[in-house]
Amino acid sequence: xxxxxxxxxxxxQFLNEGAVxxxxxxxxxxxxxxxxxxxxxxxxxxWLHLPSSITPEFLDEVQETANVLRSNCDAIVVAGIxxxxxxxxxxxxxxxxxxxxxxNDQKNPVILFAGNNIGxxxxxxxxxxxxxxxxxxxxxxxxxxxxxxxxxxxxxxKQCEAQRGKAEAQKVIVAVTDxxxxxxxxxxxxxGYKSFIIPDNVGGRFSVxxxxxxxxxxxxxxxxxxxVAGAAEMEKVCGLxxxxxxxxxAQYAAVRxxxxxxxxxxxxxxxxxxxxxxxxxxxxxxxxxxxGKDNKGIFxxxxxxxxxxxxxxxxxxxxxxxxxxxxxxxEEPNKHLLFPEDEENLDGLNFLAGKRVDEVNKMAELGTxxxxxxxxxxxxxxxxxxxxEYYIGQLIYFFEIACGxxxxxxxxxxxxxxxxxxxxxxMFALLDKPGxxxxxKAIKERLAQ
Numbered sequence: 001x002x003x004x005x006x007x008x009x010x011x012x013q014f015l016n017e018g019a020v021x022x023x024x025x026x027x028x029x030x031x032x033x034x035x036x037x038x039x040x041x042x043x044x045x046x047w048l049h050l051p052s053s054i055t056p057e058f059l060d061e062v063q064e065t066a067n068v069l070r071s072n073c074d075a076i077v078v079a080g081i082x083x084x085x086x087x088x089x090x091x092x093x094x095x096x097x098x099x100x101x102x103x104n105d106q107k108n109p110v111i112l113f114a115g116n117n118i119g120x121x122x123x124x125x126x127x128x129x130x131x132x133x134x135x136x137x138x139x140x141x142x143x144x145x146x147x148x149x150x151x152x153x154x155x156x157x158k159q160c161e162a163q164r165g166k167a168e169a170q171k172v173i174v175a176v177t178d179x180x181x182x183x184x185x186x187x188x189x190x191x192g193y194k195s196f197i198i199p200d201n202v203g204g205r206f207s208v209x210x211x212x213x214x215x216x217x218x219x220x221x222x223x224x225x226x227x228v229a230g231a232a233e234m235e236k237v238c239g240l241x242x243x244x245x246x247x248x249x250a251q252y253a254a255v256r257x258x259x260x261x262x263x264x265x266x267x268x269x270x271x272x273x274x275x276x277x278x279x280x281x282x283x284x285x286x287x288x289x290x291x292g293k294d295n296k297g298i299f300x301x302x303x304x305x306x307x308x309x310x311x312x313x314x315x316x317x318x319x320x321x322x323x324x325x326x327x328x329x330x331e332e333p334n335k336h337l338l339f340p341e342d343e344e345n346l347d348g349l350n351f352l353a354g355k356r357v358d359e360v361n362k363m364a365e366l367g368t369x370x371x372x373x374x375x376x377x378x379x380x381x382x383x384x385x386x387x388x389e390y391y392i393g394q395l396i397y398f399f400e401i402a403c404g405x406x407x408x409x410x411x412x413x414x415x416x417x418x419x420x421x422x423x424x425x426x427m428f429a430l431l432d433k434p435g436x437x438x439x440x441k442a443i444k445e446r447l448a449q
Contacts, residue, residue: 002385003237004394006248008255010369011324011378015258023254023409024244030408031250031401035240039408041415046201047400050209051231051393059225062211065174065194066218070109072172073136077126077156078216079115080140081148082285083204084176088216089113090282091208091392094275095222108221109136114156115149123152127159135160136172138219140212142198144177144184147427153184176211203415205286208396223389230393237394238401249402252326252380257409259324259378260298266323268316269302272365273330275387277304283399290407290414297410306364313368317375324378328395329365332386333358 012020033039034048069076078085092111097103101110114126137160139153160169175188175195188195196211207213209231214224238249245251256267267287269280280302291297303312316323339360341353352360369379382398384391407414429439 001390003233004248004385004391004398005383006251007381007383008251010373011255011259011380013373014264014324014376014378015255015262019258020251020254021244023258024250026409027244027250027254027405028240030253030405031240033408034401034404039404040413044201044203044206044415045404046199047203047206047209048404049235050202051228051235051397054209054228054232056225059214059228062196062214062224063218065196066215068194069136069138069172069174069219070221072134073109074133075110075112075130075135076138076216076219077112077114077130077135078138078140079149079153079156080113080138080176080212081116081146082289083207084140084149084212085113085116085216086205086278086282086285087208087213087396090278091213091217091222091227091389091396092220093278094387094392095389096220096275098275109219111216111220115140115152118148118151123155127155130156130159130163132163134164134172136174138174138176138216139184140176140198141182141184142178142204143182144187145182147424150183174215176215203417205282205289206400206415208282209393226389227393227396230390231397232393233390234394234397235401238398249398249405252398252402253406253409255380256298256324256326256406260410264298264322264324264378266299266301268323268325269300270305270325270327271302272305272327272361273333273387274304274307276328276330277302279328279392279395280304286399286403287406289417290403291410291412293412293416293418296412305368306361309364309368316372316377321376324380325372326380326382327365327369328382328384330384330387334387 008020030039034045037045078088100108112126114123137153137156139149141149141153144150157169157173160173164172170192173191173193175184175193176198177184177188177195179185179197179200185195187193196215198207198212199210202210204212209228217227218224238247269283271277271280284300284302287298287300303316316325337357339349339352339355339357341350369381373379382395384395404414425439426443429436429443432440
């Protein structure tokens with residue numbers, strides 16, 4: 001079976017000869033520090049060998065819980081923010097039917113996501129949609145006090161109990177939370193909810209292969225065993241004993257750090273499949289939250305092509321040359337659609353008649369890569385044989401290990417996120433949260449000035 005692969009040739013050409021090879025020793029040292037647990041943030045390395053350590057029995061337990069939800073719910077709301085929802089959503093959107101929310105096929109519940117914003121209209125419309133429906137909730141929060149998720153869960157819990165009765169609601173509300181501490185753990189124990197543990201040594205953005213991601217993905221009807229198997233295979237491929245030239249994660253980390261040192265400060269994750277939009281969103285959190293600290297770090301951006309070629313294409317082609325692109329290319333789509341012939345040919349597209357739509361897309365991809373490289377934009381290309389659970393699992397682990405290596409090379413702690421707390425302190429002070437009296441007074445005096 002093929003694996004996903006990485007082509008760095010159209011990016012390495014922008015670096016001095018031998019520049020990628022020159023990173024070999026520091027990449028090796030960075031990966032060794034991960035393996036030996038000597039790097040900054042070493043108490044959050046539980047993801048490193050997670051794929052190979054997940055047991056079939058554990059996956060069976062996750063699947064059994066998913067089956068209970070699937071058989072008792074028309075809709076399942078995943079309540080979480082950041083790493084507590086992006087990974088699951090990325091996989092579900094990549095593998096699902098683009099119009100699944102309209103299909104109502106009676107086989108799979110509608111998977112909805114909430115707790116990732118504080119939009120009153122959004123939450124009001126969600127609760128309206130759920131009225132009269134048999135819905136369940138997966139509440140994903142290590143603490144249970146993250147504002148966006150806690151607010152949403154309180155709304156959903158009350159509505160689910162009101163519509164289904166407390167005893168029935170108890171069967172369709174699942175908590176994914178800390179083993180011992182926090183409001184969500186206390187609530188789960190008090191209410192008797194089925195619960196899964198978020199490992200203490202796995203940060204949110206690395207948690208796709210824990211119940212944080214696995215349970216929602218299983219609820220959507222996808223094969224979590226195949227997903228984990230793909231990740232486990234990539235764990236081997238990117239292992240410490242793999243030669244530098246053959247290790248795609250090492251190569252990716254080397255090239256992006258080389259480009260960053262040469263003045264390329266922005267990485268644009270590009271896809272040509274709309275289904276991959278949330279893969280990019282997950283990737284942005286993974287790298288942005290891991291590397292963006294100490295006034296360092298590549299800014300992670302994303303574009304959906306060819307759509308965004310009609311909005312961002314001009315800037316990418318001729319704007320400031322501080323960018324590079326990483327393109328995720330899917331070799332073979334899951335569907336087969338031929339372009340039709342038209343007698344009048346008013347649009348002049350009969351030259352495409354009989355061709356697969358994907359052939360047109362692939363030529364758009366190739367033509368764009370050539371144009372952007374000619375315009376001074378280095379391009380890396382990740383090739384994915386087909387969108388299925390196995391290869392998405394590979395892609396997830398590839399980015400995780402590359403991120404850990406790259407952050408260590410950059411000289412930051414890739415596993416903390418101290419800057420995330422700044423907005424929360426201001427928000428709590430402005431809302432007069434108990435315990436924030438001094439901060440509230442100070443910020444209100446500042447605003448008055």
